[in-house]
Amino acid sequence: MKSILSGLSLAFLAASxxxxxxxxxxxxxxxxxxPGTNLTVQVExxxxxxxxxxxxxxxxxxSCPGTPCIAPADFMGQILYNGPFNPQYHETYNPPYENFTIxxxxxxxxxTALLGVAHVTLIGAGLYPWLETLNRTITIS
Incomplete structure (x- = not known):
């Protein structure tokens, strides 16, 4: 019984x-x-x-022209923004988001270039830390 409860707890944590x-x-x-232009990055x-x-x-x-890009979990590249994240509702049909101009x-x-986003949040009643990385391939022309 104890192992079943332990498994359910882990499943709940993963789902959360x-x-x-x-x-x-x-x-x-x-x-x-x-190069040199501004780009809006929307994080939902x-x-x-x-x-x-x-x-x-x-x-x-x-920048990774001609070579495979490295996953942002291992290499973020040149940091263009590092700061607070406060997503808000803007339209009723979109989830909360924040736009960043880089x-x-x-x-x-x-x-080829890889845009990487690292998102840090605290989750649950005990506020345990959660880190995720996202990426999007763009082309520099």
């Missing part, structure tokens, strides 16, 4: 964690941007039944 996932709402996969945070407290978002960009470095190489 996955319910806290953020998503990149913008830019779309493959968007073409020019759907509601969940589990309580949470947002901590931060980090947005990085790595500037594409003027000296970045043309070709």
């Amino acid at each position: 964690a996955f319910a806290q996932n953020a998503a990149i709402g913008y830019p779309p996969q493959g968007l073409s941007v020019s 945070r759907p509601n969940s039944l589990t309580g949470s407290e947002e901590v931060a978002v980090v947005i990085g960009l790595q 500037q594409i470095p003027s000296n970045i190489a043309t070709g």
Whole structure:
């Protein structure tokens, strides 16, 4: 019986964690941007039944033309934003989100680049830490 309860507890924790996932709402996969221009990065945070407290978002960009990009969990690239995350409702048909304006470095190489987002939140009644990484491939032209 004890192992069944332990298994159920782990399943509940895993389900709670996955319910806290953020998503990149913008830019779309493959968007073409020019060096030196501004880019809006929209980070969405759907509601969940589990309580949470947002901590931060980090947005990085790595240039990887001709080579495989490295997962943001291992390498964020050049950090373009590091700070608070406070998603809000803007339209009734979208989940809460926050837009961040970043500037594409003027000296970045043309070709494939990987936009990485690290999302940190505290989840549940005991507020345990949760870290997830997201990514979106864009093209520097």
